[in-house]
Amino acid sequence: MAPPLFLQAIEDTGFSTWLRESESPFAFYFILLFHTFGLAILVGANLIVDLRVLGVARAMPLAPLKRLFPIMWMGFAMNAVTGILLVIAYPTKSLTNLDFYVKLTVIGMALWVMQRLYSRVFEDPSLSEAEMTARGTTLAKWSLFLWFGAITAGRLLAYTYKYLTFPS
Numbered sequence: 001m002a003p004p005l006f007l008q009a010i011e012d013t014g015f016s017t018w019l020r021e022s023e024s025p026f027a028f029y030f031i032l033l034f035h036t037f038g039l040a041i042l043v044g045a046n047l048i049v050d051l052r053v054l055g056v057a058r059a060m061p062l063a064p065l066k067r068l069f070p071i072m073w074m075g076f077a078m079n080a081v082t083g084i085l086l087v088i089a090y091p092t093k094s095l096t097n098l099d100f101y102v103k104l105t106v107i108g109m110a111l112w113v114m115q116r117l118y119s120r121v122f123e124d125p126s127l128s129e130a131e132m133t134a135r136g137t138t139l140a141k142w143s144l145f146l147w148f149g150a151i152t153a154g155r156l157l158a159y160t161y162k163y164l165t166f167p168s
Helices: 005-011 014-021 028-053 063-089 091-095 098-122 129-156
Strands: none
């Protein structure tokens, strides 16, 4: 069964071709680099919060880590923009791969957990450290699991596709 024709239409655009084939430093590899930076910012800040909620570095107060959430959202924005550009470069590779949809689902779940962690643990300034930890422990565990899953699914995209580009 051949991929849908709209994927070929995307690939045939000048922009998609430029992203895939250009030798410009601002094309595919630059976008991939910034996708990695966004991932490091998003998951790195999540990791700090999650590990602290789980009891690592207890001497560090938990409440000030609330400031990391805008940084996480900035990392996510970088990933969303660069991710869309990567899909435009290789729409057939991405959109015909079940792993791509697994990755997006896991990311959606991880973002929901991240927002839930923020609202349950960091929005109420009257909570004690113990109450913050108690409210966030399960969410922090899920967050670590989901981000690990998203990274794994993302890496597997390089190896699990059936079509790199639309078949000629």
